[in-house]
Amino acid sequence: MSGIGTNPSPSKGADVITSKAFCIIGNPIEQSLSPLMQNAAFKHVNLNYSYIAFKVPADELQGAVESMRKISIAGFNVTIPHKVEIVKLLDKLSNEAMIAGSVNTVSNENGLLVGYNTDIDGILEPIEKRISSFEGLNVLILGAGGSCRAALVGLARKKGINSISIFNRDQTKLNNVITLGRELKLNCIPFRFEDTAKLSQVSKNSGLILNTTSIGLQGEKSPIELDFIRKDAIVFDIVYKPINTDLLEKAKKTGAKIIFGYEMLLSQGYKAFEIWTGMKAPREVMKQALFGIFGEPK
Ligand SMILES: NC(=O)c1ccc[n+]([C@@H]2O[C@H](COP(=O)([O-])OP(=O)(O)OC[C@H]3O[C@@H](n4cnc5c(N)ncnc54)[C@H](OP(=O)(O)O)[C@@H]3O)[C@@H](O)[C@H]2O)c1
Known part of the structure; x- marks a missing residue:
């Protein structure tokens, strides 16, 4: 077998079977749908690559990255809680990953x-499908974590x-995300999460509402009330389960x-596949891997 991650693209040499290993690290990780999606994509384009999930607790991140260097892993995804901590363990960052201060690929x-942040495209792409002009748009974002940072870089x-x-x-x-937004020349305004009256007022005035908190994951009610969502608004919840x-x-x-949150999952996955392979992602195959024979939910 050839060395993992060291050979040229297998698509160029039909008689050479190149194996490469990819993975996702995070904690918890059991629920990750990325192995399903990426393995289906590799198979579809005839790449002898495989992708698995590793549970890596926060205090084991450095050791995990060292191990991956030793085996010359070809690439990996990074999820909660490592997206920010990983930055200082890498050799190089894409410009946008550096600005966002977080890496997921x-x-x-x-x-x-080399670290990339494909959550940026993961958030922006589904929005771009629905909005052709951003002129005059008022946006409401719930949350100020890594996904909010990715959203700001995208917007x-x-x-x-x-x-x-x-x-x-x-x-x-x-305050940190407001500073980031203002550095990006966005007109960002901070609000206390607990200020429900302001939330309703802002919501009523927003054409795009984006939840980047984990509210909803355990079936929790959103603090945004039905009566304050405009019927011409676009509402994006990045929680996908x-x-x-x-x-x-x-x-x-x-x-x-x-x-839907899964649209971000797919878009960030397409982009990661493209970074790793230099090939166009087989989007329908990746989607089907998520939804099986039942198709896309409505
Ligand atoms: N669809 C996808 O592909 C995708 C990709 C990435 C993440 N996600 C989901 O998005 C969520 C956030 O991810 P992240 O990486 O941005 O996380 P993060 O960096 O940890 O940020 C989480 C943010 O949510 C807020 N938050 C969490 N629970 C809250 C609650 N009960 N009430 C109010 N605020 C709350 C936190 O507020 P404080 O600062 O006050 O703690 C923080 O601002 C996760 O549920 C994750 O599963 C989805």
Whole structure:
């Protein structure tokens, strides 16, 4: 067998079977759908690559990265709780990963571990499918963690956004994302998460509502009330399990357009596949791997 991760692209030499190993690290990790999606994609394009999930607790991250260097792993995804901590363990970062200060995709490029943030495209792409002009758009974001940072970097690619109101509990994290947004020349406004009256007022005025907190994961109710969601709004909940969160259910009732969390999962996965292989992601195959024969939920 040839050395893992050291051979040229197998698509160029039909008689050479190149094996490469990929993985995802995080904790918890059992629920990850990335192995399903990436393995289906590798198989479809005839790459002899495999992708598995490793549970890596926070205090074992450094050792895990060292081990992956030793086996010359070809690439890996990074999820909760490592997206920020991983940054200082890598050799190089893409420009946007550096700005976001977080990494969810690592590629072994000639022995160097290079960090990317494909959550940025993961969030922006489903939004771009629904909004052609961002001119004058008011955005409401719940949460100020890694996904909020990725959202801000993505939204900064768009011209004309009027305001981005961000609600969070932890004021230090909130201030940090506001600083990031302002550095990106976005008009970001901070709000205390507990200020429900302001939340309703801002919600009523927002054309795009984005939940980047984990509210909904355990079936919790969203603090955004149905009566304050505009029917011409776009409502995006990045929580993908359950597929229909309380926020999305409310949005559907008002007639607003919704974006499911799995759309981010898919888009960030397409981008990671493309970074690792240099090939176009087989999008339908990856989608089917998630939804099986039942198709995309509505
Ligand atoms: N669809 C996808 O592909 C995808 C990708 C990445 C993440 N996600 C999901 O998105 C969520 C956030 O991920 P992340 O990486 O951004 O996490 P993170 O960096 O840990 O940030 C989480 C944010 O959510 C807030 N939060 C958490 N629980 C809350 C609660 N009960 N009430 C109010 N605020 C709460 C936190 O507020 P404080 O600062 O006050 O603690 C923080 O701002 C996770 O549930 C994750 O599963 C989905």
